[in-house]
Amino acid sequence: xxxxxxMHNGASWARTMERERYYRSSVRSRGSSSTSDIAARxxxxxxxxxxxxxxxxxxxxxxxxxxxxxxxxxxxxxxxTIEENPALEKVNRTRSRYAYILWEIANEQNVFNxxxxxxxxxxxxxxxxxxxxxxMKKGYDGRTVQDMWSIPAAxxxxxxxxxxxxxxxxxxRTPWGKGVTVLYAVFGIPLYILYFMNMGEVLAxxxxxxxxxxxxxxxxxDEDEPPRRVIVPSSASLWVIGGYIATGAIMFAQWEQWSYxxxxxxxxxxxxxxGLGDFVPGANINDxxxxxxxxxxxNFVYMLVGLGLVAMCYNLMREEIKIxxxxxxxxxxxxxxxxxxxxxxxANKCRS
Amino acid sequence: xxxxxxxxxRRRAExPLAQKIKDCIRNFIAFMFxxxxxxxxxxxxxxxxxxxxxxxxxxxxxxxxxxxxxxxxxTAASFWNLTYTTNVLDKETxxxxxxQILLDYQxxxxxxxxxxxxxxxxxxxxxxxxxxxxxxxxxxxxTTIGYGNIVPRTAWGKVATIVxxxxxxxxxxxxxxxxxxxxxxxxxxxxxxxxxxxxxxxVSRRRAExxRRRAEEIEMEYGLGGVPDWQLSDEHPxxxxxxxxxxxxxxxxxxxxxxxxxxxTICLTMMVGYIVGGAMLFAKYESWxxxxxxxxxxxxxxxxxxxxxxxxxxxxxxxxxxxIELSFIFCSMYLMLGMALIAMCFNLMQEEVIHKxxxxxxxxKYICRCNR
Numbered sequence: 001x002x003x004x005x006x007m008h009n010g011a012s013w014a015r016t017m018e019r020e021r022y023y024r025s026s027v028r029s030r031g032s033s034s035t036s037d038i039a040a041r042x043x044x045x046x047x048x049x050x051x052x053x054x055x056x057x058x059x060x061x062x063x064x065x066x067x068x069x070x071x072x073x074x075x076x077x078x079x080x081t082i083e084e085n086p087a088l089e090k091v092n093r094t095r096s097r098y099a100y101i102l103w104e105i106a107n108e109q110n111v112f113n114x115x116x117x118x119x120x121x122x123x124x125x126x127x128x129x130x131x132x133x134x135x136m137k138k139g140y141d142g143r144t145v146q147d148m149w150s151i152p153a154a155x156x157x158x159x160x161x162x163x164x165x166x167x168x169x170x171x172x173r174t175p176w177g178k179g180v181t182v183l184y185a186v187f188g189i190p191l192y193i194l195y196f197m198n199m200g201e202v203l204a205x206x207x208x209x210x211x212x213x214x215x216x217x218x219x220x221x222d223e224d225e226p227p228r229r230v231i232v233p234s235s236a237s238l239w240v241i242g243g244y245i246a247t248g249a250i251m252f253a254q255w256e257q258w259s260y261x262x263x264x265x266x267x268x269x270x271x272x273x274x275g276l277g278d279f280v281p282g283a284n285i286n287d288x289x290x291x292x293x294x295x296x297x298x299n300f301v302y303m304l305v306g307l308g309l310v311a312m313c314y315n316l317m318r319e320e321i322k323i324x325x326x327x328x329x330x331x332x333x334x335x336x337x338x339x340x341x342x343x344x345x346x347a348n349k350c351r352s
Numbered sequence: 353x354x355x356x357x358x359x360x361x362r363r364r365a366e367x368p369l370a371q372k373i374k375d376c377i378r379n380f381i382a383f384m385f386x387x388x389x390x391x392x393x394x395x396x397x398x399x400x401x402x403x404x405x406x407x408x409x410x411x412x413x414x415x416x417x418x419x420x421x422x423x424x425x426x427t428a429a430s431f432w433n434l435t436y437t438t439n440v441l442d443k444e445t446x447x448x449x450x451x452q453i454l455l456d457y458q459x460x461x462x463x464x465x466x467x468x469x470x471x472x473x474x475x476x477x478x479x480x481x482x483x484x485x486x487x488x489x490x491x492x493x494x495t496t497i498g499y500g501n502i503v504p505r506t507a508w509g510k511v512a513t514i515v516x517x518x519x520x521x522x523x524x525x526x527x528x529x530x531x532x533x534x535x536x537x538x539x540x541x542x543x544x545x546x547x548x549x550x551x552x553x554x555v556s557r558r559r560a561e562x563x564r565r566r567a568e569e570i571e572m573e574y575g576l577g578g579v580p581d582w583q584l585s586d587e588h589p590x591x592x593x594x595x596x597x598x599x600x601x602x603x604x605x606x607x608x609x610x611x612x613x614x615x616x617t618i619c620l621t622m623m624v625g626y627i628v629g630g631a632m633l634f635a636k637y638e639s640w641x642x643x644x645x646x647x648x649x650x651x652x653x654x655x656x657x658x659x660x661x662x663x664x665x666x667x668x669x670x671x672x673x674x675x676i677e678l679s680f681i682f683c684s685m686y687l688m689l690g691m692a693l694i695a696m697c698f699n700l701m702q703e704e705v706i707h708k709x710x711x712x713x714x715x716x717k718y719i720c721r722c723n724r
Contacts, residue, residue, distance in 0.1 A: 045720055095458065099450045103443065106435050114432060121428040128454075129424070129461050136465045166656035168500045178647045185654055265510040272517050274498035277659065336378075343371055350368070 058202045065162070065195045065304070072158030072184055077149045079177045087140035091132075098128045152296035156280075159300055162188030163307060165275035200311030207240070207312060208232050234320045237313040244309055245271065248302055255295060256281055271306050387534045394494075394527045394688075401490030401516055402483055405509065410481040412506045420464055427457050484680035491684050494520035495691060497652055499659035532695030539696060544612050613704050619697040626693055627653065630686055637679065638663055653690045 054060050101124050109117045148170060157170045161184055172178050212230045245267045252263040258279065266279040281299045434449055480502055481489075489502050493516060504510050631645030640648070640661065648661045663683045664676045 049720065091458070095451065095454050099447055099454055102431065102450055102454075103447060106431075106446070117432055117435070118425075118428045121431050122424055125424050125427060125457065128457075129420070132458060132461050133465055136462065161656060164496070164655045166498065166651065166658045168658035168660060171658045171660035175643055178643060182647060182650050185650070185656060189654060261507055261510055265514060268514045268517065269498065272521060273496045273655070274493055274517060275496075275500070275657065276498045276503050277500035278503040339374070343368070343374075347368060347371075 058198050061191075061195045061198045065191060068188060068191060069155055069158040069162065069300075072161070072188070073151055073154035075180065075184075076157060076172065076177065077151065077154045079174060079180060080149045080172060081145045083145075083174065085140065085145055085173065087135050088144065091135055091140055094128070094131055094135075098124060152294075152300070155300055156296050158184070158188075159303060160275065161185050162192040163273060163303065164189065164192075165270060165273050165303070167275045167277035167280050169277050169280045196307065196311045199308035200315040203308055203312035204315040207237070207316065211236060231320060231323070232316050234317045237316045241271075241309060241313050244306060248306070251302075252281055267306075270303060271310055273307075387530055390527050390530050394524060397520060397523060398487055398490045398494065398684075401493070401520070402487035404512060404516070405486040405489060405504070406481050406483060408506060408509045408512055409486070409504055412509075420461070423457070423460055427453060482677065484677040484684075488680045488684055490516065490520075491687060492657060493517050494524045495655060495687065496521060497655050497657035497687070499657050499662050501659045501662045528691060528695040531692040532699045535692060535696035536699040539700065540612055540614060543614050543618075613707070614700045616701050616704050616708075619701045623694060623697050626690055630690070633686075634663065637682070649686075649690075652687060653694060655691075 102121060105117070105120045105124065109120065153170060156167075159165075160167050161181060172181050208230070211232045215230055245264065248267040249260055249264040252258060252266060253260050256263070256279075258266070262279055266281075269276050281295045430453055431450065434446070434453070485502055491497075492499050493513060496517075504513055627646055627649045630649040631642055633645075634640060634648060635642050635645035638645075644661055648663075651658055651661075663679045
């Protein structure tokens with residue numbers, strides 16, 4: 001990078017480059033001395049280094065994830081709205097064909113025989129319905145692609161790829177879309193895992209700090225007792241997750257007119273990354289017609305924060321579980337030792 | 353310790369029955385947490401889940417069937433009325449009205465299909481929740497794939513799913529880490545024996561000699577003082593350490609396969625090969641094209657699981673139900689094996705990647721003249 005800019009600036013840089021190269025080696029060997037242009041360069045390098053360091057911090061990674069999903073949203077919207085879903089046209093044609101069939105039935109039967117008429121019409125409708133089932137299986141759902149791939153929906157789609165939730169209420173239909181999805185996932189998933197780790201650490205640190213603070217406030221501590229490291233009990237983090245799920249359940253239940261069981265089911269399957277996709281907020285057809293897509297955005301934020309919270313719990317519970325497992329192992333060992341001794345004494349008694 | 357063991361051995365002859373049973377139980381528990389046991393545990397858990405979901409969901413009656421049939425009759429009746437009132441003289445008006453009614457009926461049908469209606473009017477809901485279907489469902493829940501082609505409709509089914517997922521996911525993670533570890537070990541051993549021929553003494557001796565010669569050449573070339581320190585530390589970290597290794601290799605015939613690092617490219621090739629192989633199999637079996645097949649394999653193995661392509665869909669739409677079991681079972685096998693394989697590859701790759709990462713960082717530091 002630096003080298004190329006210097007090259008572009010022409011011959012006047014050549015001498016400074018030479019000098020700098022000399023200085024570089026001299027700096028390395030002796031570790032001393034710098035002149036003004038090197039200082040400027042150093043500043044730029046420092047700046048770059050700081051930027052990279054910042055990008056690796058929590059805010060940077062969070063921003064990176066959000067930016068990546070936004071880019072993905074625009075890409076997928078572009079790719080998927082290039083051509084109209086052919087199923088839409090086919091469905092229209094099928095409908096007019098069946099209207100014609102009905103006309104023929106009406107013509108043939110006329111209005112004298114009610115039962116025969118109804119029977120025939122019913123049969124035709126059944127066939128029509130079966131064809132609709134096949135269309136639905138192939139991805140028709142009564143919306144044009146422009147309605148379907150709005151920006152918030154595409155955002156949700158990108159997030160569901162990189163977090164491996166995969167609701168499946170929206171899927172790429174074109175070959176290009178499929179290929180891009182695979183590529184997007186290959187790069188996005190490691191990024192998301194980075195976010196997961198980072199976020200987990202930060203949130204765990206914050207939570208531990210709050211817990212310690214509350215703990216010290218609530219309990220009387222001797223002055224001479226040294227402050228010790230408080231381990232957050234796993235029940236506390238479970239309460240946090242439970243509270244978060246309950247909040248989400250109530251929120252979605254109010255918005256979507258789901259029952260509480262349904263919205264709890266949605267929250268748990270989403271936060272566990274199962275993502276069955278039978279309930280997705282803001283995804284039913286009426287909402288798209290009304291145009292209220294804030295729900296999707298709120299769902300996006302809810303998912304991001306929730307996954308961070310899950311990471312936090314994972315982080316907090318890991319150490320506790322480690323300690324618990326070690327204790328249990330010791331207990332088991334003692335227990336086994338104890339029973340062994342008892343058996344030996346018992347056997348001795350039996351023999352004697 | 354030694355004395356204890358001998359004590360126990362002497363006592364074995366006359367040890368009581370209770371002790372024997374206890375030993376048996378202990379062995380059994382240890383076995384359950386071993387590698388074979390954990391596979392059995394996961395499969396057993398999935399099978400148990402399959403039976404539970406079959407019981408809960410299969411017994412529930414299909415709510416939409418009666419609804420749809422009623423709606424169809426109503427539509428037919430409205431056609432009758434329409435024909436009765438307008439008669440068949442004015443074709444234009446008649447067609448327009450019929451089109452409108454059909455559109456209404458279509459949107460109703462779309463809603464019904466989205467809620468899980470699949471075109472069969474008969475009330476056997478158990479077709480979807482057959483044993484293999486329920487097995488695949490429980491597997492997709494614990495692996496967090498979640499296709500969503502089959503979803504629970506009843507309240508109890510949803511509760512069971514939540515509980516099942518909370519218990520099942522840690523179990524599956526345990527399975528993955530365990531199986532990944534053991535597969536990585538065996539793969540390393542196979543790699544060392546077959547590819548590097550570490551087992552055969554002649555090859556290893558020749559290899560060691562070649563390596564030593566190369567190291568000597570490098571030393572000759574640079575002289576003693578001329579080698580830059582970064583080059584030694586970064587580019588040839590092997591040549592320093594492996595001389596001793598080579599010597600030990602010659603001196604002792606046995607080798608430790610676990611010290612070998614398998615190159616990343618082999619792992620990546622294996623993963624890609626598995627996906628492509630699966631794609632070809634599915635493409636043949638399900639009559640998808642190759643892109644769709646590899647898309648399905650990738651989406652499944654990365655646990656995204658959209659569920660737009662699911663094996664057995666072809667059979668659903670053509671209406672025959674006999675082969676679907678086979679395709680579901682095959683899909684489950686593919687998934688379990690594939691996830692274990694991916695866990696193995698990550699296990700193999702991580703040390704190599706960490707090593708590479710460290711090297712890159714130190715090189716970057718050199719380039720940026722960072723003295724820290």
